[in-house]
Every structure is written in C-alpha cells, then in structure tokens.
Amino acid sequence: MAAAAAASNVLQEVSVEENCIPECYVWPDELVSPVVAHDAFGEEEIPVIDLGGIEEALDHHHEREGDRDQYSSQYLSVVSLLSAACENWGFFQVVNHGVSVELLQRVQAMSERFCALPLLEKRKLEVHLAGDRLLGYGFITKHAQASKRLWSEGLYLDISCVSSFAKTLSPHDPQKQHEFCETLEEYFRALQKLARKITHLLINSLGLKPGNYDTYAPKDPALLRMNHYPPCPEPSKTQGLGAHVDPNYFTILHQGHVGGLQVLKDDVWVAVRPHPEAFAINVGDMLQVISNGRYKSAKHRAVVNKKQDRYSLAYFAQPPNWDLIVTPQELLDSKHPPLYKPFSWKEYLETVFSRNNNGTGSYSYENLRSVLTLVYHM
Ligand SMILES: O=C(O)CCC(=O)C(=O)O
Numbered sequence: 001m002a003a004a005a006a007a008s009n010v011l012q013e014v015s016v017e018e019n020c021i022p023e024c025y026v027w028p029d030e031l032v033s034p035v036v037a038h039d040a041f042g043e044e045e046i047p048v049i050d051l052g053g054i055e056e057a058l059d060h061h062h063e064r065e066g067d068r069d070q071y072s073s074q075y076l077s078v079v080s081l082l083s084a085a086c087e088n089w090g091f092f093q094v095v096n097h098g099v100s101v102e103l104l105q106r107v108q109a110m111s112e113r114f115c116a117l118p119l120l121e122k123r124k125l126e127v128h129l130a131g132d133r134l135l136g137y138g139f140i141t142k143h144a145q146a147s148k149r150l151w152s153e154g155l156y157l158d159i160s161c162v163s164s165f166a167k168t169l170s171p172h173d174p175q176k177q178h179e180f181c182e183t184l185e186e187y188f189r190a191l192q193k194l195a196r197k198i199t200h201l202l203i204n205s206l207g208l209k210p211g212n213y214d215t216y217a218p219k220d221p222a223l224l225r226m227n228h229y230p231p232c233p234e235p236s237k238t239q240g241l242g243a244h245v246d247p248n249y250f251t252i253l254h255q256g257h258v259g260g261l262q263v264l265k266d267d268v269w270v271a272v273r274p275h276p277e278a279f280a281i282n283v284g285d286m287l288q289v290i291s292n293g294r295y296k297s298a299k300h301r302a303v304v305n306k307k308q309d310r311y312s313l314a315y316f317a318q319p320p321n322w323d324l325i326v327t328p329q330e331l332l333d334s335k336h337p338p339l340y341k342p343f344s345w346k347e348y349l350e351t352v353f354s355r356n357n358n359g360t361g362s363y364s365y366e367n368l369r370s371v372l373t374l375v376y377h378m
C-alpha cells in the first residue's frame, strides 16, 4: 500500500482503501480510453531536435532582415525539422537548449519540497484568478465534462508573485525565502531566453520576416505550473490531466524522469519518452491562429502510474500583442484566406473560462479546441 499512502498524503481527502480509488476520481470509460500506460512507447515518437550550435544565428538576427541565405545550414535544418514537427505533431522535444541540468534539478527539487508540505501550508497559497490568469495552489478539480477529479495537484506562479509566495510559505525564514525566489527567478529568466530562441525559429519556419521578431516575441510575464501526479493504485481509471489543448502561444514542458505525457496523433495516443535533459514543446491555440492553422495545437494528456510520483514544470509562453490576435497579412493570400476571426487574448480566455468552469468554480481546458473552432473559426 505504499502507493496508496503516498497518494492519500497529497490528495487531501483521499483515503485509498484496498487498492481502490474513490469514486470521484473514477472517470467514465469513454474519457480515459483507449488507455495507454505511462511507459508504453510505440514505434513512432515525437521528434527530438538538437538546438546546439544555433546561438550565433540568433545573436545576429537583426542584421539579417529576413535574408534566409545568410543563415547557416545547421540553423536552416533546425528550422525545417521544427516546421515539420509543428505541422505533423504540434509537439517536439529539444536538447542542447541552453538551460542547465543543474537548474532543472534545483527547480524540480523545489517543486517536490513544496508538494511534500502539509496541505494546510500549501493552502496558504490557495488558487485565485489574478487578472488574466490563475495563480496559487490548487487541485485541478472537477473536470467540466466528466465532473470528476484529476489525480494531480499544481502550483501556478509567475515571476511577479514569487516573492510574495516565498514570504507566505516561510514567513520567519529569510534564507528559505531567498532560495525560493532565487531559484524560480533564475528559471523564469532561463526559460524566457529559451522561449525567445524558439520564437525566432518559429517565425523563420513560418516564413515571417525575422526583422519583425519583436512583433512575435511572447509577452511577459509567462505563467508556470508545477504539476505533481502522485502514485495511483488504479491508474487506468483516472487521469492526471485530462485530454486538452493549451490556450497560450506555446508551452515548454519539463517532465523529469517519469513518463506520463501523451500526445494525440492521427487519433492515437503516443507516449512521450521522458528525457530529463530535454524539454517537450507544444503548439498552443495562439500559435495555431498566428500560423493560420498550419501549426496544430495538439491534444495531450497526463496519465498516472502505480509506483512513482511524477513532477512536471509547464512554462506557458504568452501570445504577443494581446489586444489583437490575428494571422499576419504576410501569411495570407487568395489561396490562404484567414481561418480565424480577430480577437483579444483577454476575450479568448474569458470565452474559455466561461465555457469550461460550468459554474463549479473549477477550470478545465478540455473544450479548448472547440472554442477555437466553434467560436473563432471564420
Ligand atoms: O504534466 C504533463 O506532462 C502535462 C502538463 C500539461 O499539459 C499542462 O500543464 O498543460
């Protein structure tokens, strides 16, 4: 019963008996099937792209003003791998991305320490809506469609709330506060740099002028969610995170050494191999709009397992130009008419929240693809 004990520690009111999970966590079959185990890797896997050696091209992009001939063949080959991955999968992994493994380990360890705190301590950071975003600790509770709980907990934060969270968690321990702030701020800075690198590659891959880079840079502050999926005695009956698409621009996910992330490709769930030195990156709805549907905001989910705690860090890069999310004119012509109506990021999130929280006070991203398709498709 080791797994059950760990689970009951974390998922507050869950007392797991006889290796069964409580009814409120048991999802209807049609929403969990087909079940694919967390470590069932198939023949086809999401592409792994090596970003080593492209720094020079990025450092000098302002001088190039869109002249692709001036980029190294290595840079251009990364661009074409990335474009194929975004078209075919909406997902890829990157290695040699410039974020140190030591920093990744430090942030993961911090997330583990936070999740191990007594529930009352974590609840001091109770999740709340702050402007456009959720911040704080919350069980990602009822699923809008299934009215079921998810086998996970998470802490949402951005760089602007880190120091107040540190004070709330360790009011009498300046050393701990300092460690919390320093580690997370360093992570936000490192991921901001990586997000800019990815944006540069993305706009080149779409054929947009790199000289206009600033127009497409993700808007700060980005949002981070630290996810924790405790071991579960009946993993095939529940979900860590139900199938969803990310509403934002793109997401940079670190999934540690325990697998669980799965991506829907051609109606088949494909398990993403954990690679502690890599990030998995996925196209979000806003990139789908900016690319006029060429890049796919892919459905994905997180499954749980019997034995191991799993921790992931999801960095949500925010779209540029919040007031007007629209496909750039450069990508449109008579053969490529705009697929989406213009809207603002605020309006989009409001639509998503209002369609998903179902009056329960809970938030789910389950229906996002239909929000984009049903509400904003031309
Ligand atoms: O933990 C994972 O593998 C997936 C996380 C995710 O999709 C999200 O936080 O939006």
Ligand SMILES: [Fe+2]
Pocket: 244, 245, 246, 251, 300
């Ligand atoms: Fe996601």
